Amino acid sequence: MSRFRWLVAIVCALAVLPAGALAQERGTITGQVVDQATQRPLGGAQIFIVGSNRGTLTNQEGRFLIPNVPAGPQEVRATLIGFTQGSQRVTVAGGETVTVDFTLAQSAIELGGVIVNAIGQQQRTREIGNAVGTINVEQVELAAVNNMTALLQGRSPGVVVTQNTGTTGTASRIRIRGSNSISLSNEPLVIIDGLRIASEDRFTNIPLWQSPSRLNDINPEDIASIEILKGPAAAALYGTAAANGVIQITTKRGRAGTPRWNAYTEQGRITDPHTYPASWRSLSGCLIVDLAEGDCDPADLAPDQLISFNPLEHPDFTPFKDGYRGKYGVSVSGGGEAATYYVSADYEQEDGVYHLQGVNLNWLNRLNLRGNLSTRVSDRLDFTFNTGFTNSNLKLPDNDNSLYGILLNGLLGSADSTVNRGTYGIPFEETFAFETGQEAQRFITGVNANYRPLEWLSLVGTAGLDQLSRHDHDYVGANQVSSVFGALITEGYRRSNRVSVTNFTGTISGTATVPLREGIVSTSSVGSQLNREEYHDTRAFGRGVAPGTRSLQGTSRLFAVSENTVENATLGAFFQQQFGFNDRFFLTGAVRGDQNSAFGTGIGWVWYPSVSASWVVSEEPFFPQIGALSNLRLRSALGRSGLRPSFRDAITYFEPVSVRIGTGDIPGVTVAGTGNPDLRPEITTELELGFDLGLLGERLGLEFTYYNKTADNALVRRVLPPSLGLTTTRWDNIGQVRNQGIEAMLNARPVDIPALRWEVTLTGSGNRNELLELREGIEPIILGSNRNQQRHQPGFPLGGYWSRPVTYEDRNGDGFLQVDEVEIGDTAIYMGQPIPTRELSFNTNLTLFNLLRVSGLVDYKGGHKQMNFTRFDRCSWEILCEAAFNPNNTNLQDQAGLIAFNYLEPGINTAVYLEDSDFVKFRELSFSLMAPERFTNRYGVGGLRLTLSARNLATWSDYSGFDPEVNGFGVFDQGFQTFDYYTQPPLRYYIARIDFNF
Numbered sequence: 001m002s003r004f005r006w007l008v009a010i011v012c013a014l015a016v017l018p019a020g021a022l023a024q025e026r027g028t029i030t031g032q033v034v035d036q037a038t039q040r041p042l043g044g045a046q047i048f049i050v051g052s053n054r055g056t057l058t059n060q061e062g063r064f065l066i067p068n069v070p071a072g073p074q075e076v077r078a079t080l081i082g083f084t085q086g087s088q089r090v091t092v093a094g095g096e097t098v099t100v101d102f103t104l105a106q107s108a109i110e111l112g113g114v115i116v117n118a119i120g121q122q123q124r125t126r127e128i129g130n131a132v133g134t135i136n137v138e139q140v141e142l143a144a145v146n147n148m149t150a151l152l153q154g155r156s157p158g159v160v161v162t163q164n165t166g167t168t169g170t171a172s173r174i175r176i177r178g179s180n181s182i183s184l185s186n187e188p189l190v191i192i193d194g195l196r197i198a199s200e201d202r203f204t205n206i207p208l209w210q211s212p213s214r215l216n217d218i219n220p221e222d223i224a225s226i227e228i229l230k231g232p233a234a235a236a237l238y239g240t241a242a243a244n245g246v247i248q249i250t251t252k253r254g255r256a257g258t259p260r261w262n263a264y265t266e267q268g269r270i271t272d273p274h275t276y277p278a279s280w281r282s283l284s285g286c287l288i289v290d291l292a293e294g295d296c297d298p299a300d301l302a303p304d305q306l307i308s309f310n311p312l313e314h315p316d317f318t319p320f321k322d323g324y325r326g327k328y329g330v331s332v333s334g335g336g337e338a339a340t341y342y343v344s345a346d347y348e349q350e351d352g353v354y355h356l357q358g359v360n361l362n363w364l365n366r367l368n369l370r371g372n373l374s375t376r377v378s379d380r381l382d383f384t385f386n387t388g389f390t391n392s393n394l395k396l397p398d399n400d401n402s403l404y405g406i407l408l409n410g411l412l413g414s415a416d417s418t419v420n421r422g423t424y425g426i427p428f429e430e431t432f433a434f435e436t437g438q439e440a441q442r443f444i445t446g447v448n449a450n451y452r453p454l455e456w457l458s459l460v461g462t463a464g465l466d467q468l469s470r471h472d473h474d475y476v477g478a479n480q481v482s483s484v485f486g487a488l489i490t491e492g493y494r495r496s497n498r499v500s501v502t503n504f505t506g507t508i509s510g511t512a513t514v515p516l517r518e519g520i521v522s523t524s525s526v527g528s529q530l531n532r533e534e535y536h537d538t539r540a541f542g543r544g545v546a547p548g549t550r551s552l553q554g555t556s557r558l559f560a561v562s563e564n565t566v567e568n569a570t571l572g573a574f575f576q577q578q579f580g581f582n583d584r585f586f587l588t589g590a591v592r593g594d595q596n597s598a599f600g601t602g603i604g605w606v607w608y609p610s611v612s613a614s615w616v617v618s619e620e621p622f623f624p625q626i627g628a629l630s631n632l633r634l635r636s637a638l639g640r641s642g643l644r645p646s647f648r649d650a651i652t653y654f655e656p657v658s659v660r661i662g663t664g665d666i667p668g669v670t671v672a673g674t675g676n677p678d679l680r681p682e683i684t685t686e687l688e689l690g691f692d693l694g695l696l697g698e699r700l701g702l703e704f705t706y707y708n709k710t711a712d713n714a715l716v717r718r719v720l721p722p723s724l725g726l727t728t729t730r731w732d733n734i735g736q737v738r739n740q741g742i743e744a745m746l747n748a749r750p751v752d753i754p755a756l757r758w759e760v761t762l763t764g765s766g767n768r769n770e771l772l773e774l775r776e777g778i779e780p781i782i783l784g785s786n787r788n789q790q791r792h793q794p795g796f797p798l799g800g801y802w803s804r805p806v807t808y809e810d811r812n813g814d815g816f817l818q819v820d821e822v823e824i825g826d827t828a829i830y831m832g833q834p835i836p837t838r839e840l841s842f843n844t845n846l847t848l849f850n851l852l853r854v855s856g857l858v859d860y861k862g863g864h865k866q867m868n869f870t871r872f873d874r875c876s877w878e879i880l881c882e883a884a885f886n887p888n889n890t891n892l893q894d895q896a897g898l899i900a901f902n903y904l905e906p907g908i909n910t911a912v913y914l915e916d917s918d919f920v921k922f923r924e925l926s927f928s929l930m931a932p933e934r935f936t937n938r939y940g941v942g943g944l945r946l947t948l949s950a951r952n953l954a955t956w957s958d959y960s961g962f963d964p965e966v967n968g969f970g971v972f973d974q975g976f977q978t979f980d981y982y983t984q985p986p987l988r989y990y991i992a993r994i995d996f997n998f
Contacts, residue, residue, distance in 0.1 A: 025070075025071040025093075025094025025095070026067075026068045026069055026070055026071060026092075026094060026095075027069050027071055027092040027093055027094055027095060027096045027097065027098060028065065028066065028067050028068075028069060028092075028096070028097040028098070029049075029065075029066045029069050029074070029076060029090065029092065029097070029098050029099075029100055030063070030064065030065045030066070030097055030098070030099055030100075031047075031063070031064060031099050031100040031101045031102065032058075032061070032062045032063045032064075032101050032102075033045045033047070033058050033062045033064070033078050033080070033086070033101070033102045033103075033104060034062055034101075034102070034103055034104075035083075035103075035104065035106070036103045036104060036105040036106070037105070037106060037752070040062075041058070041060070041061045041062025041063070042058060042062045042080055042083070042104060043057075043058055043059060043060045043061070043062055043255050044057055044058060044080065044224075044253075044255060045057065045058040045062070045064075045078050045079065045080040045083075045102075045104070046078070046079045046080065046114045046122070047064045047066065047076065047077070047078050048076075048077055049066065049069060049074050049075070049076060050074070050075040050076070050077055050087075050521070050583070051075070051456075051513060051514075051515040051521055052455050052456060052513060053452050053455070053456070053457065053458035053511065053513055054066060054068075054069065054452065054455065057253075057255065058255075059255045059256035059257045060255045060256070060257035060258075060260065060334075061257060065337065067379055068379045069092050070092070070455065071092050071093055071094040072091065072092060073089065073090075073091050073092075074089070074090055074091070074092055075087060075088070075089050075090075076088050076089075076090060076100050078102040078104060079113065079114055079124055080104060080113070081110065081113035081114075081134060081136055081225065082106060082107060082110070082113070082136060082139075083104040083105065083106055083107055084104055084105045084106075084107045084111070084698065085104075085111060085124075085126070086102040086103070086104050087583075088100050088102070105698060106698060106749075107631075107694065107698045107701070108694055108695070108698045108699060108700055108701025108747040108748065108749070109631055109633070109692040109693065109694045109698075109701035109702075109703060109747070110125050110132070110134055110692070110703075111124075111125055111126040111616065111631065111633060111692065113125040113134060115128075115132060115134075115227045115248070116194065116248070116250065117237065118235070118237035118238050118529075118574070118592075119237060119460070119507075119509045119511070119525045119527055119574065119576060120194060120448070120460040120461075120462050120507050120509050120527070121458070121460060121509065121511045121525060126583075126586070126614060126616055126633065127578065127580065127586045127588070127614055128234075128586075128588075128612065128614060128635075129233075129586070129588060129612025129613045129614045129635045129636055129637040129688075130229070130230075130231075130233045130234035130612055130635065130637035130639075130688050130690075131230060131234070131635075131688065131690055131703065131705040131743065132227050132228065132229060132230075132234065133155075133156030133157070133158070133159060133226075133227065133228035133230060134156075134225065134226070134227055134228075135151065135152070135155050135156065135225065135226040135227075135228075136225055137151070137220065137223045137224060137225060137226065138224075139845070140155075140220075141853075141855045141924070141926040141928065141947060141949060142220055142221060142993075143266060143926055143947040143948075143949035143991045143992075143993035144855070144857075144923075144924035144925070144926050144949040144950070144951050144989075144991070145220055145924075145951075146325065146350070146951065146989060147213070147216040147220070148213075148215050148216045148217075148218045148219075148220055148223075149161060149163075149171070149172040149174070149213060149215060149216055150951070151220050151223070151226070152174065152226070152228075152247070153172075153857075153859070153923065154763070154841035154843070154857050154859035154923060155763070155841070155843065155857075156228050156745075156763065157705075157743035157744060157745050157763040157764055157765040157839075158176060158177050158230050158705075158741070158743040158765040158767070159174070159175075159176050159228055159230070159245075160174070160175045160176075160765075160835070160836055160839055160861065161173070161174050162174075162175075162836075162861075162965055162967065163965050163966075163986050164210065164965070164966060164967040164969075164970050164971065164983070165210050165399075165400075165966055165967070165970070165983050165984050165985070165986070166272070166352075166353075166963075166966075166984045166985050166986040166987040167210050167352060167362060167396065167397065167399065167984045168270075168323070168350050168351070168352040168362050168363060168364050168394075169212055169213070169216075169350070169362070169363075169364040169394040169396065170210040170211065170212060170213060170396070170970070171200070171210070171211055171212065171213035171214075171215070171216070171970065171971045172213070172971075173187075173967070173971055173975045174187055174188060174215075174247075175244075175835060175975070176188050176228065176230050176231070176244060176245030177230050177231050177245065177707060177709065177739055177741065177767060178739035178741070178767040178768075178769045178835065179737075179739070179769060179798050179799075179835060179975065179976070180243050180244055180643070180682070180684050180709070180711045180737055180739065181243070181244075181643055181682055181711065181714065181715070181737070182714050182715065182716055182735050182737065182771070182781065182792055182798060183714075183715050183716055183717060183731075184643045184644075184645065184682065184715055185200065185244070185643075186244055186975055187199060187200055187244060187971075187975075188228075188244045188245040188246060188247050189235070189238060189241050189242045189244065189245070189246045189247070190215060190246075190247045190249070191238075191246060191247070191248045191249065192218065192249040192250075192251065192388075192444060193249070193250060193251055193384075193386045193446055193448070193464075194446060194448060194462040194464070194505070194507065195444065195446045195462070195464040195465075195466060195503070195505045196241070196466070196503055196505045196531055197214075197444060197466040197503060198214050198466060198468060198501055198503055198533075199214055199215040199247075200214060200215075200971065209399075209400035209401060209402075209968055209969060209970045209983075210396070210399070210400065210970040210983075211970055211971060212394055212396075212438055212440075214442075214468070217366075217368075217390045217392065217440070217442050218249065218388075219344075219346050219368040219370070219388075219390075221264075221329055221331070221344065221346055221368075222251050222252055222331075222344055222346075222368070222370045222388070223249055223250070223251060223252070224250050224251060224252045224253065225249075225250050226247065226248065226249055226250075227247075227248040227250075228245065228246070228247055228248070229242075229245060229246040229248065230245045230707075230743075231243075231245055231639075231641075231684075231686040231688065231707060231709055232608075232610075232639045232640050232641035232684045232685060232686040232709060233610065233612070233637035233638055233639040233686040233687065233688040233707070233709075234246070234637065234639070234688070235639070235641050236590060236591075236592060236608045236609065236610035236639035236640055236641050237574050237576065237590055237592050237608075237610070238592075238641065239529075239570065239572045239574075239592045239594045239608055239641065239642065240570055240572075240594040240596050240606060240608075240641075240642040240643065240644045240681050241531075241570070241641075241642070241643070241644070242641040242642075243641040243642055243643045243682065243683075243684035243711065244643070251342075251370065251372060251386060251388070252331075252333065252342045252344075252372065253333075253340060253342055253372055253374055253384075254333040254334055254335045254340030254341040254342045254372065254373075254374065255333065255334070255335070255340060256334075256335055256336055256337055256340055257334055257335075258334055259332050259333070259334035260332065260333050260334055260942065260997065260998075261330070261331070261332050261997065261998050262330070262331045262332075262995065262996070262997050263329070263330045263995075263996045263997075264327075264328075264329050264330075264993060264994060264995045264996070265326075265327065265328050265329075265993065265994055266325065266326060266327035266328075266991050266992070266993045267325075267326055267991070267992055267993075268324070268325040268326070268989055268990050268991035268992060269322050269323070269324065269325075269989075269990045270322060270323030270324065270325055270350070270351070270352065270353060270987050270988070270989055270990075271322050271323075271353070271987065271988045271990070272320055272353045272985075272987055272988070273952075273987075273988045274962045274963070274985050275313070276310065276312040276313055276407075276410065276411065276962075277310070277411070277874070277881065277882065278308040278309055278310035278313070278415070278882070279308060279309060279310070279411075279412070279413045279414060279415045279422075279874075279880040279881075280306060280307070280308045280415055280880060280881065280882045280884070280885045280886065281306070281307055281308075281414075281415035281416070281880070281885065282300060282301055282305050282306055282307075282885050283305045283306075283307065284296065284300035284301070284305050286300035286301055286305075286885075287879065287884050287885065287898070288301065288816055288883070288884060288885065288886075288887060288890055288895060289816075289817065289818075289819070289884075289895060289898060289899060291816060291887070292814075292816035292817060292818045292895075293818055293819065298887070301885060301886070301887050303888075306885055306886060307415045307416060308415050308882070309413065309414065309415050309416060309417045309422045310410075310413075310422075311410050311413045311417070311421065311422035311423055311428070312407075312410040312411070312413075314417070314422070317417075317421060317422055317428065319354055319355070319356045319361075319406055319410070319428045319431070319432070320353050320354065320355070321353060321354075321355035322353065323350070323351045323352045323353045323355075323362075323987070324349070324350070324351045325348070325349070325350045325351075325989065325991065326348065326349045326350075327346070327347070327348040327349075327993075328346070328347050328348075329344065329345060329346035329347070330344065330345055331343065331344035331345075332344075335374075337376070338375065338376050339373065339374065339375040339376065340373075340374045341371070341372065341373050341374075342370070342371070342372040343370070343371045343372075344368075344369070344370045344371075345367075345368070345369050345370075346367070346368040346369075347365075347366070347367050347368075348364070348365070348366050349363070349364070349365050350363065350364045351363045352397070352987070353987060354397050354406060354432075356428055356429065356432050357429065357432075359432050360395070361395065361396075361397040361406075361432055362395060362396060362397045363394075363395050364392065364393070364394050364395075365392065365393045366390065366391070366392040366393075367389075367390070367391045367392075368388070368389070368390050369388070369389045369390075370386075370387065370388045370389075371385075371386075371387045372384070372385065372386050372387070373385045379452075380451060380452045380453060381449070381450070381451045381452070382449075382450050383447060383448065383449050383450075384447070384448040384450075385445075385446075385447050386444075386445065386446050386447075386448075386464070387443075387444070387445040387446075388442075388443075388444045388445070389441075389442070389443050389444075390440070390441070390442040390443075391440070391441050391442075392438075392439070392440045392442075393437070393438075393439050394437055394438045394439075394440075395435070395436065395437040396436045396437065396438075397431075397434075397436075397984075398431060398434050398436065399982055399983060399984055400968040400969075400970075400981055400982055400983050401968055401981050401982070402982075403425060403485045404426065404430075404431055404434060404481070404485070404489075405431065405982050406428065406431045406432075407982040407983070407984065408424060408982040409423040409424040409425060409426060409427075409428065409431055410423060410424075410428070411424075411870060411873075411874060411982060412424035412873065412874065412878050412880060413880075415880070425484045425485055426481060426482055426484060426485070430480065430481045430482060433476055433477065433480040433481050434474065434475075434476055434481075435474060435475045435476070436473070436474040437472075437473060437474070438470060438471065438472050438473070439470070439471045440468060440469070440470045440471075441468070441469045441470075442466070442467065442468045442469075443465070443466075443467045443468075444464070444465070444466045444467075445464055445465055446462060446463060446464020446465070446505070447462070447463055447464065448460070448461070448462045449461045449462075456512055456513050456514050457510065457511070457512050457513075458510070458511050458513075459508075459509070459510045459511075460507075460508070460509050460510075460511070460527075461507065461508045461509075462505065462506070462507045462508075463504075463505065463506045463507070464504075464505055465502060465503065465504055465505075466501075466502070466503040466505075467500075467501075467502050467503075468499075468500070468501040468502075469498075469499070469500055470498075470499040470500075470501070471496070471497070471498055471499070472495075472496075472497045472499065473494075473495060473496045473497065474494075474495050475492075475493070475494050475495070475545075475550055476489065476492050476493055476545075477492045477545055477547075477550070478490065478491055478492035478544070478545045478546070478547060479492070480492065488543065491543045491544045491545065491557075492543065492544070492545030492555075493541065493542065493543045493545065493555070494541070494542055494545060494550065494551065494552050494554070494555050495539075495540070495541045496539075496540050496541075496551075496552055497537055497538070497539040497540070498537065498538050499535070499536070499537040500534075500535070500536045500537070501533075501534070501535050501536075502532075502533070502534040502535075503531070503532070503533050503534075504530070504531065504532040504533075505529070505530075505531055506529065506530045506531075507527065507528070507529040507530075508527055508528055508529075509525055509526065509527025509528075509574075510525065510526055510527065511523060511524065511525040512524045512525075516579075519581060519582040520579065520580070520581055520582075521579070521580040521583075522577070522578070522579055522580075523576075523577070523578040523579075523580070524575075524576070524577050524578075525574075525575065525576040525577075526574070526575045526576075527573070527574055528571070528572065528573045528574070529570075529571075529572045529573075529574070530569070530570070530571055530572075531569065531570045531572075532567075532568070532569045532570075533566075533567070533568045533569070534565075534566070534567050535564070535565070535566040535567075536563075536564070536565050536566075537563070537564050538561075538562075538563050539560075539561065539562045539563070539564075540552050540559075540560070540561050541558075541559070541560040541561075542555025542556070542557070542558065542559045542560075543555055543556075543557050543558040544556035544557040544558070566646070566647040567597070567647060568596070568597055568598055568644075568646070568647050569596070569597045570594055570595070570596045570597070570644075571594070571595045571596075572592055572593065572594045572595075573592070573593050574590065574591065574592040574593070575590065575591055576588065576589070576590035577589050577590070583616075583619075584615065584616045584617075584619045584620060585613070585614070585615045585616075586613065586614045586615075587611075587612075587613050588610075588611065588612045588613070588614075589609075589610070589611045590609070590610045590611075590639075591607060591608065591609045591610070592607070592608045593605040593606065593607045593608075594606050594608070594642070596644050596681070598644045598645050598646065598647060598648075598649060598650055599644070599645075599650045599679060599680075599681075603650075603679075603680065606642060606680070606681055606683075608639070608640045608641055608642060608683075609639070609640060610637065610638065610639030610640065611637070611638050611639070612635070612636065612637035612638070612639070613634075613635065613636050613637075614633060614634075614635045615633065615634045615635070616631070616632070616633045617632050617633065617634055618630070618631050618632040618633070618694075628695050628696055629693070629694070629695055630694040630695060630696070630697055630698050631692070631693070631694030631698070631701075632691065632692070632693055632694070633691060633692040633693075634690075634691050635688075635689075635690050635691065635692070636687075636688065636689050636690075637686075637687075637688045638685075638686070638687050638688070639685070639686060640683055640684065640685045640686075641683075641684055641686075642681040642682055642683050642684065643681060643682040643684070643715075644681045644682075645679065645681075645715055645731055648673055648675075649673070649675075649676075649679065649715075649731045650675055650676055650677070650679040650731065651673070651675035651677075652671065652673060652674055652675035653671075653672055653673045653675070654669040654670065654671060654672055655669065655670060655672035656668070656669055657669065657670045671725075671726050671727055672727070673727060673730075674720065674726040674727045674729075674730040675730065676730050676731055676732055678733075679715075679731055679732070679733065680713050680733050681713065682711055682712070682713050682714055682715055682733075683711070683712050683713055684709055684710065684711040684712075685709065685710055685712070686707055686708065686709035686710075687707065687708050687709070688705060688706070688707045689705070689706045689707075690703065690704055690705035690706065690743075691703075691704055699748065699749045699750075699752065700746075700747070700748045700749075701745075701746070701747040701748070702744070702745070702746050702747075703743075703744065703745045704742070704743070704744050705742065705743040705744075706740075706741075706742050707739075707740065707741060707742075707743070708738070708739075708740040709738070709739050709740070710736065710737070710738045710772070711735075711736065711737040711738075712733075712736050713733035713735075714733065714734065714735030714736060714737055715731055715732070715733060715735075716731070716732060716734050716735055716774070716778070716781065717729040717730070717731060717732075718730055718731070718732040718734060718778070732775075734774055734775035734778055735771065735772075735773065735774050735775070735778075735792075736771075736772040736773045737769070737770070737771055737772065737798065738769070738770050738772050739767055739768070739769050739770075740767075740768050741765060741766050741767035741768060742765065742766055743763075743764070743765040744763070744764050744765070745761065745762070745763045745764075746760075746761070746762040746763075747759075747760070747761050748760045748761075748762075755848070755849055756846075756847070756848055756849075757845075757846070757847040758844070758845070758846050758847075759844065759845045759846075760842070760843070760844050761841075761842075761843040761844070762840070762841070762842055762843075763839075763840065763841045763843075764838070764839065764840040764841075765838065765839055766837060766838045766863075767837055767838070768797075768837065769797040769798055769833070769835065769837075770795065770796065770797060771792055771793065771794050771795070771796060771797070771798055772794065772795075773794050774792075774794055780792060780793035780794070781793075783799060783976060783977050784977055784979075789801070789802050789803060789828070790802070790834070790976060790977060790978075792976075793830075796830050796833075797833035797835070798833075798835075798976055799833065799834050799835070799976030799977065799978070800830050800831075800832065800833050800834075801830070801831045801832050801833070801834070801865055801867065801914055802828045802829065802830055802831065803828050803829070803831055803909065803910070803911040803914065804824050804825045804826070804827065804828050804829075804905060804909060804911060805824070805825040805829055805831070805911055806822065806823070806824050806825075806896055806897070806900045806904075806909065806911045806912050807822075807823050807824075807825075808821055808822040808823070808892060808895075808896040808899075809821055810892055815887070815890065815892075816887070816890070816895065817892055817895040817896055817899060819899055819903050819904075822896050822899045822900060822903075822904065823904075824900055824904045824905055824909060824911075831865065831911065831914055832864065832865030832914065832916075833863075833864055833865065834864055834865065834866075834976060834977075834978035835864055835975070835976075836861040836862060836863055836864045837862070837863030837864060838860075838861070838862050838863045839859065839860060839861045839862075840859065840860040841857065841858065841859040841860070842856075842857070842858045842859070843855075843856070843857050844856050850930065850933075851929065851930050851932060852927070852928070852929055852930070853926075853927075853928040853930070854925075854926070854927055854928075855924065855925070855926040855928070856922075856924060856925045856926070857922075857923040857924040857925075858920065858921065858922050858923065859920070859921055859923055860918070860919070860920045860921075861918070861919060861965075862918035862919070863918070864917055864918075865914050865915065865916060865917055866914075866915055866917035866959060866961065866964050866978065866979070866980055867910070867913060867914050867915075867978065867979040867980065868913045868914075868915050868959070868960060868961045868979075868980050869910070869913065869968070869979045869980060869981040870961060870962075870980050870981055870982055870983075871894075871897075871913050871960060871961060871980075872897060872901070872910045872912075872913040873981070873982075875894045875897055875898060876894075876897045876898045876900075876901040876902065876910070876912075876913075877901070879898065881894060883895065884898060893912055893960075894912075896912050897910070897912035897913055900912060915958075915959050915960060915961075916958055916959065917957065917959045917964035917965075918957060918958070918959075918964070919955055919956065919957035919959065919964045919965065920955070920956040920957070921952065921954070921955050921956075921965075922952075922953040922954040922955075923951065923952065923953075924949065924950070924951055925949065925950050925953055926947055926948070926949040926950075927947065927948045927949075928945055928946070928947040928948075929945065929946045929947075930943065930944070930945045931943065931944035931945070940998070941996065941997065941998045942997035942998050943995065943996075943997040944994075944995070944996055944997070945994070945995040946992070946993070946994055947991075947992070947993040947994075947995070948991070948992055948993075949989075949990075949991045949992075949993065950988070950989060950990050950991070951988065951989040951991070952986050952987065952988045952989065953988065961980045962980070962985040963980075963985035963986055964980075965985075965986065966980050966983040966984075966985055966986070967979070967980070967983065968980060968981035968982065968983045
């Protein structure tokens with residue numbers, strides 16, 4: 001910590017340098033920035049003086065003012081996401097004002113944008129040697145986006161978002177450039193306004209497979225832009241947390257001008273478009289396989305011998321009813337030259353599709369409040385204060401791998417409606433007796449200070465907290481659920497767990513920007529960062545709920561109380577040096593060193609270096625003028641980042657126990673965790689190469705990237721011999737994982753005339769994942785049960801499916817398989833991987849006369865498998881599917897699966913149900929009708945718009961289950977274990993939205 005205090009002291013000393021040390025005559029630069037095509041003013045454009053840290057943003061009218069500019073020649077630049085960069089040279093006279101106006105043309109490749117890097121300093125896209133995925137939220141139809149995760153879906157190549165379930169309020173899986181880690185989280189790091197936040201609901205105490213989403217606490221309405229740093233080559237300066245990539249979110253700011261109000265409301269319907277199958281049985285007890293073997297007669301499977309029932313679809317029994325979504329919000333922004341503000345409030349209510357006898361089993365109510373204030377204390381000092389508050393209340397149904405789940409009891413139901421009202425074990429009324437929920441209050445607040453004591457020096461400090469308080473709970477009353485699956489449930493129970501999660505971020509840095517000579521600018525940055533995470537919970541449980549009570553106080557037996565605390569801190573120091581040559585070629589080198597508390601005191605500093613180059617070669621004088629080519633940038637980057645284990649994984653620790661001595665108990669201790677003093681973080685090294693190409697006057701743009709990244713020191717729980725007398729496992733660095741692939745994005749404006757504008761974005765990526773090695777003597781790591789075996793095995797993708805293959809042939813062509821027509825392999829072989837290896841997305845916007853806008857998103861994912869465990873359970877285990885009984889509607893796949901599981905490898909083989917799960921989804925469709933300007937001007941309003949949207953309109957896939965995207969494991973187990981097992985498939989949304997600006 002002493003190094004951190006020294007750094008703070010140095011920065012503070014710089015901060016108090018007298019402002020007049022280099023005082024000289026000064027003038028003012030003012031002007032306006034407009035869109036070349038429409039001549040409309042562009043608010044939020046970055047205006048800055050080259051070679052200095054002096055700059056500003058344009059206001060709502062596109063105007064800007066930069067005071068106290070040193071007299072003499074100056075170069076002024078204007079940049080804005082989605083537009084080409086503007087640059088002009090002017091001469092500033094002391095006491096005078098110079099007017100500089102910019103007309104920016106729209107750009108198909110992103111060279112004019114500005115992002116805030118890990119140091120806290122602004123950096124132009126053209127200076128960065130790695131690919132940065134950018135999502136401009138203003139261009140997204142938010143009516144079709146029901147949460148933050150949906151906002152990321154299909155909008156940046158290499159970012160694969162998988163919607164595990166259609167259950168309201170639950171999380172999705174996010175992977176950026178594949179999976180790096182065998183045992184640690186593969187989710188990306190999330191930054192909001194410079195603060196690290198918790199994006200996963202880790203350590204959730206809700207006893208369900210699907211967990212709530214903390215990322216979706218963030219309100220998409222409050223987001224200005226999202227930048228995605230996709231790997232260590234881009235994220236090295238984020239250190240021991242960023243190997244999986246970084247999602248960097250910037251919330252909206254106010255712009256100088258009169259207050260601008262925006263109010264909106266959404267109203268919509270949620271439907272389940274899937275058709276659920278009935279349960280079947282033959283009165284004779286005969287199966288099709290029995291018929292094929294000659295063990296029964298065709299008359300035994302005649303229509304009058306077959307019965308079926310479907311409690312999920314029957315109007316008198318179904319637990320489904322159309323859901324509802326409502327959203328209401330208002331925001332205001334404005335201010336003057338000294339201070340700007342953005343304030344918003346948003347309330348959403350979403351009711352899922354589980355309704356029975358007036359009980360709604362799945363709903364979410366969420367309130368979001370935000371206030372952002374930017375203030376300029378002087379020409380050299382400004383502050384930004386960001387505060388967001390979220391209050392959410394969530395209720396979740398029981399599903400997936402649960403005997404008390406709604407879908408399990410419906411899909412495994414009886415073919416006879418008089419048995420359990422057609423359900424498997426308990427009627428739906430009893431499945432609705434389980435009350436599981438979570439209340440969460442979240443407060444994210446931070447402050448950013450930017451001080452420019454000298455023309456060439458800027459100091460930036462950021463500090464803030466992400467504070468989450470959470471109550472996880474579930475309850476079942478006494479005698480509300482029958483004892484068919486166990487007698488204890490009839491007593492009822494109550495679980496109540498209180499959780500507090502705190503993330504602190506503190507960053508301080510200094511940047512010196514110095515022109516070394518004509519056309520060469522040096523930018524040097526140094527700084528330090530402290531991140532601290534704290535988790536605390538108190539858990540309580542009791543059975544035997546007294547009638548009329550719902551609290552723990554009303555329970556009478558089997559009490560359990562526990563308390564857990566997790567703390568982790570990372571101290572980092574970083575340095576970055578960049579040289580810019582003629583604003584065309586940029587060479588950057590950086591290094592970050594981290595110390596992390598998870599490793600104890602002996603590890604020392606871990607270093608993460610990076611180097612990158614960016615060359616806008618088309619701006620070089622020697623580059624030939626090619627009519628169709630407007631821009632060409634070449635880029636490359638090489639960098640490292642890391643992942644750390646959890647709290648106490650590297651150290652040996654003890655826990656108290658009671659020891660029986662004679663007739664009495666005495667206190668003692670036992671080893672609770674076996675440490676490894678040689679434990680190191682996982683280190684991922686990435687090489688990235690790419691280019692950005694602008695064609696046809698920036699109406700067509702292509703971005704292409706190749707990456708190759710290798711994770712060394714992969715952390716794995718290694719089994720210890722019992723003879724050691726320690727715990728059964730300990731963490732060790734014993735693996736190496738590689739991901740390599742390509743990414744591409746094509747932006748085009750096929751039509752761009754005043755009456756019609758058509759924009760198209762096509763993105764795609766491919767990834768190859770491989771476990772390169774495990775340390776000698778380490779056996780492949782087995783995941784799941786023997787019926788759904790996945791492995792981490794060297795030479796193959798992580799989490800690959802392995803099984804003895806099943807082949808079958810209907811030799812006599814009668815449509816029925818005999819046992820000897822099905823064969824099973826001698827050994828288990830690799831059969832596929834659970835994570836998509838390729839993805840494509842098609843985004844389009846069509847605007848007609850600035851009155852009608854049509855938007856759509858279609859995406860594809862492929863190259864992976866899905867274990868259809870629901871189909872296996874129905875057709876081979878419980879034997880309830882129609883294909884097992886009805887000769888007029890059967891198939892060879894289900895017959896082969898039944899034979900393999902029941903005759904050839906009894907109780908184990910499920911290989912037939914491992915299916916290709918490539919799919920195409922029609923994710924979003926929106927129609928927006930804008931009021932004409934003559935109407936809005938007449939009534940003094942800024943804008944009025946009606947939007948009709950739909951989400952999850954259609955799915956095209958050969959997968960036989962309800963949806964190829966679902967995962968009954970949710971986001972658990974690093975996202976490798978994947979199967980479709982009574983998981984609620986994604987739902988369809990129909991939304992109407994009205995936006996009103998004034």
